[in-house]
Amino acid sequence: MATGRTHRPATRSRGIPEATVARLPLYLRALTALSERSVPTVSSEELAAAAGVNSAKLRKDFSYLGSYGTRGVGYDVEYLVYQISRELGLTQDWPVVIVGIGNLGAALANYGGFASRGFRVAALIDADPALTGKPVAGIPVQHADELEKIIRDNGVSIGVISTPAGAAQQVCDRLVAAGVTSILNFAPTVLTVPDGVDVRKVDLSIELQILAFHEQRKAGEEAVGKGPLPQTAAGRDESADQGPDGDVPAVMPA
Amino acid sequence: MATGRTHRPATRSRGIPEATVARLPLYLRALTALSERSVPTVSSEELAAAAGVNSAKLRKDFSYLGSYGTRGVGYDVEYLVYQISRELGLTQDWPVVIVGIGNLGAALANYGGFASRGFRVAALIDADPALTGKPVAGIPVQHADELEKIIRDNGVSIGVISTPAGAAQQVCDRLVAAGVTSILNFAPTVLTVPDGVDVRKVDLSIELQILAFHEQRKAGEEAVGKGPLPQTAAGRDESADQGPDGDVPAVMPA
DNA sequence: ATGTCTTTGTGAACGCGTGCACAAAGATAG
DNA sequence: CTATCTTTGTGCACGCGTTCACAAAGACAT
Structure with a gap:
């Protein structure tokens, strides 16, 4: 059954790292909010906080787009909104x-x-x-x-x-x-x-399972106290009944 | 507004890399499908194909959980389903x-x-x-x-x-x-x-914007022919009208 | 014009994740 | 019991992404 490529962009996106592309929409959202409040400029520190990322990371991300900031001042909100929108291809329909x-x-x-x-x-x-x-x-x-x-x-x-x-x-x-x-x-x-x-x-489903993993981990660590814990968390495994559903339809009409 | 930690597991998850944890549900889904077809064992190659990943990656992922495979044969489907379920914390409610x-x-x-x-x-x-x-x-x-x-x-x-x-x-x-x-x-x-x-x-919204980025890139490359393209894709920027919506509610009742 | 102060842009180091390639392990046949 | 063949488990190298830390750039005050 063909080992077809999956969910990775084939082309290496001409310079802009994938990780950066994934964060641009985040910046754009934060910037749009600032724009609506008529804030003229932001520092990398402020914007990073609003977007929930590290300020150094943000600056490096922007550096891939070009030099749109002014040292000592920060970034022009409107201009940056436009540049990111354009870069993401959001100026077209x-x-x-x-x-x-x-x-x-x-x-x-x-x-x-x-x-x-x-x-x-x-x-x-x-x-x-x-x-x-x-x-x-x-x-x-x-x-x-x-x-x-x-x-x-x-x-x-x-x-x-x-x-x-x-x-x-x-x-x-x-x-x-x-x-x-x-x-x-x-x-x-x-x-x-x-x-x-x-x-x-x-x-x-995958997101929930990842959360469950960390949740279990937390519970395990808490129970043991804090020391290194033996591979698996405490006891607690009831029995191995996995539901009889398998690949359930995503979301069904009824 | 406090630079609170965001969406990264604080604790380094005791040995199992985050990237691996994120793939376990994928393996589990593929394994469950095999289990329903009463397939007793799978090779890393087969399972990897079903999960859409590299077989070496899959083997390395499993190696973090322990040695659950048999050389020359492959992995016992039922056993692996159980082990992954347990590791993900899915044996509890x-x-x-x-x-x-x-x-x-x-x-x-x-x-x-x-x-x-x-x-x-x-x-x-x-x-x-x-x-x-x-x-x-x-x-x-x-x-x-x-x-x-x-x-x-x-x-x-x-x-x-x-x-x-x-x-x-x-x-x-x-x-x-x-x-x-x-x-x-x-x-x-x-x-x-x-x-x-x-x-x-x-x-x-973010997922769509990422897709739009790559889509634009493809269109640009196609238009130019194939050579290195100058920073931005071809012309095509209509005008900078960004919708007046900003942070729209995710999905609203009406 | 000069100096100070803020903030950007980036060079460099580090760590994680990926994939190759192969040795070790075991199954299977003779 | 020995030989062969399949498939795992992993050492190693490489590349991407993150973060630190600082020099360069410019604003602003005097």
Whole structure:
């Protein structure tokens, strides 16, 4: 089953490190808030605090974009908002389709942050005929048969998958075949895509499990006292009943 | 405004690298699928393919847990499922509260993956009195006033925040004060928490912006041909109108 | 114009994560 | 019991990302 590349940008992004790119939206958000309060300039220290990062890291990040600060003063908020927006490609319009209009899909369609920052929901798509035509967030749901046509007619290059896990790869393949080159995947599956297609995944279940790990660790350390603890935390393992669910559909209509 | 630690585990997790912990749920999912198909053993190569990672990485990851494989054969699926579940703390029950029952909160409440793997939705909480008592996913919504009591009565240590951005920090503070030590944050804000509290964030808007960046990059490279491109992609910047929304609430009820 | 003070931009060191490549371990066949 | 073959477990090297610490740059006061 093909060891296809997964969820790592193929191209090394011409100089700007991936880690930096991932933080730019954070800076942008903080800067937008400042802009709304009509704050003219910020120091790296202040902005870093607002974005929840180290100030040295922030300065280095900005250094990849160019020298937009003034020594002794700080950064011009408006100018920086513009520069980051441009760098992220937010000065242009990005039509997006959402495939799979269950609970999660509907929530995404209603998401306010979509409309802002250049993203526009071009279409909602679902395989369930019962949903076809029904408006969600003011947009009528279209049937999956129309997928290819929708993509091409609207010049969509970004797709969001919020279908059950079982349908995700198939939907992904069709999106890619129709011309989509960036995918945001909410289904709990590993998607295989050709080179040149970016996949980012958001997986609630994984996030929770990571939290559980650290939570268990904390509980263990507390119980033992503070000394080095033996591989595993205290006792407490009840029995090995893992639920009979396996790869559950991400979020289902009912 | 205190430079509080954010979303990095304070403690260095006793030997197991964070990157490895983040992959364990992935392996677990692949293994569970194999288990359901009654596959007795897997090689690192097969499992790695299923999980979408490098086989060497997978073997190194497992080596942190101990030596659970058999050379010349591979790994025992059932045994590995158990070991990883135990390591992640999934053999015990984790009561979870969801605060903010808008579209997203409702979607999360309905999420099948919650119930599985030891996570149990102990309560749904919202500040809107109109929602109080109304069942969502079969669970009646409780009013935010009850938050502290709910946390304590159920021994909740993991909280999910799906409120608008404006309310997130306040909710977070109350959760932490009531004893929650792990938070999954869906609101588009930087949360400040005391040491010892873990925060993980899921931010749709950020993911999209990262995709947009790479998308723009691809478009630029394609247009130029293939050679080194001058800092920014081709022309195409329309004008600097950034939407007037700023920190939009994550996902709103209406 | 000169000096002081603030804040940026970055060189350099360090640590973590990744991937290669191979030796050790065990299964399996003869 | 010996030989062969498969697959694990890991030493090692490399590259990315983070952080420190400081020199350069500019604002501002005198």
